[in-house]
Amino acid sequence: MIKTIILKKRPVGTPTLADFELIKEEKELKIEEGEILLETKYLSVDPYLRGRMSDAKSYVPPFEVGKPINSGLIAEVIESKNDNFKKGDFVSNRLDWKTVQVSKGEGLQKVDPNKAPLSAYLGIVGMTGLTAYLGLHEIGKPKKGETLVVSGAAGAVGSVVGQIGKILGLTVIGIAGSDEKVELLKSEFGFDHGINYKTTDDMKAAINEAAPNGVDIYFDNVGGEISDAVLFSINKFARMIICGAISVYNSTEIPTGVSVQPFLIKNSALMQGFIVSNYADKFPEAMKQLSTWLGEEKLTYRETIVEGFENTPQAFLDMMAGNKKGKMVVKA
């Protein structure tokens, strides 16, 4: 039995389970020479997938209605007619949401379950960690003693950004959506300050108080009103890494907010959209650094593992609603 999750229809606003469909097929997959058979072990659910569910120009093409969704997956090679892979290998790549699938091996990265848990290759030593590390370094250009604000701070990327900030000697302020998350930022991830935006009336004042010397770097995972509030505290030559805008991904109208341009002019400040895949040439160096820090226990991570391939759409919805800590993965 092969299970596949397809995009049944394009979500309007907040996605629901009705936008997805689980298809079960009783068939056996045969592989040709040069091919391998992959069995899915872990699936990654991420905010950027919401964008791909809409029919809009973006940095990755939209999913097609009626076709499988795809995202970062960890799979095991269960049969191989390709010399580069043998049975029992584990691989990672952007792959279809299927329990079993055929691959020619193109683009697959082998991952070693003895070096890190398999699920970590979707997180701290995978795209999540790379996004945090490369966004902060390549755009943020952090200097010791500076102040870093991170939104979506308890999320997969945000929690790593903050920890790297601390390793580099920055003052780190995290913004998250519950007291429990804010506590976690400080107790587990070493942030200096945490702000619960859901219980804070005046975000401008709260950020100003947490960052008395102003904000030099803003790592933005959420967009919307939280990011608007940060603008009022930025310093001259501030760098804003625009990595995600989860707060507006479900918008059916074009989102509006405070005009950023006057703030950019006043402060000679920079805002740059960040997509990790633009920095593929830096992946090896970044992964090495992340693995080293992980080995030295300078980095820690949280993950929420949902059991069961069929529950992937629900896991995606929960992740979008903020009902998790750290990286959300599904164990197939």
Added chain:
Amino acid sequence: MIKTIILKKRPVGTPTLADFELIKEEKELKIEEGEILLETKYLSVDPYLRGRMSDAKSYVPPFEVGKPINSGLIAEVIESKNDNFKKGDFVSNRLDWKTVQVSKGEGLQKVDPNKAPLSAYLGIVGMTGLTAYLGLHEIGKPKKGETLVVSGAAGAVGSVVGQIGKILGLTVIGIAGSDEKVELLKSEFGFDHGINYKTTDDMKAAINEAAPNGVDIYFDNVGGEISDAVLFSINKFARMIICGAISVYNSTEIPTGVSVQPFLIKNSALMQGFIVSNYADKFPEAMKQLSTWLGEEKLTYRETIVEGFENTPQAFLDMMAGNKKGKMVVKA
């Protein structure tokens, strides 16, 4: 008789003549050893002065109420007790709005009236030209064949940006506020396309039509709705030089508009606030290039010269209202 223009009170919204005061004093200025006496010849009126009239943190400190306003000036040395300057020299610097003033010579740049008209040192071979050249090069990083959009295109900076764009082999689209200005963009400054935003209902569609290959560089002098519309046509890796936001400088509320963050993420695009003074180390190289192009007649410029020192506030108001072409200067 010495005339001085002071800031009488801080403008609220659009400035009016009542915010300024002309003071006449019957006195004779005496200079000490090391000093020179300067007679104002030309005064520059620029959009950024509006920001300095408000009591807000910005990249230059606000003007003080009751004190003279200052801006770029060209003055003649009419008496000298400083070995570095002799009577008859012409100098340029940010100086007080006074007909006559004493200086110790600090920060003064000598300018040669035989190489370019004196007023041009406030424009094409002064801050205006430097702003256009350095903003386009340092942030825009133009590559032959790319598409450049310029807002405030018939203005002092915008008209130079477009001409440099053409010299560098770009497709150049200008946005301006009258049919006459749009005609000037094409006939005099060599722009490929012009859009009159005042008579265009759908700016998004107009930009899209003028830039069928998308927008690679946006040189933004105006902010507001025009800049919002440009976002919908930007290409991957677009660079947006945020040089001015004249459309919102008179706002008494915090301006709002389309959220830029989703556009930046989708396109891995960059927005950077640009202040020419951050690039002072590049001025000599840039001035040399601008003078060369001017000498080769590859660059042309328009200026509106208002006669009479007393008319400086009115000239400033007219400039802010868009009632001029090219660089606005006052002949004292």
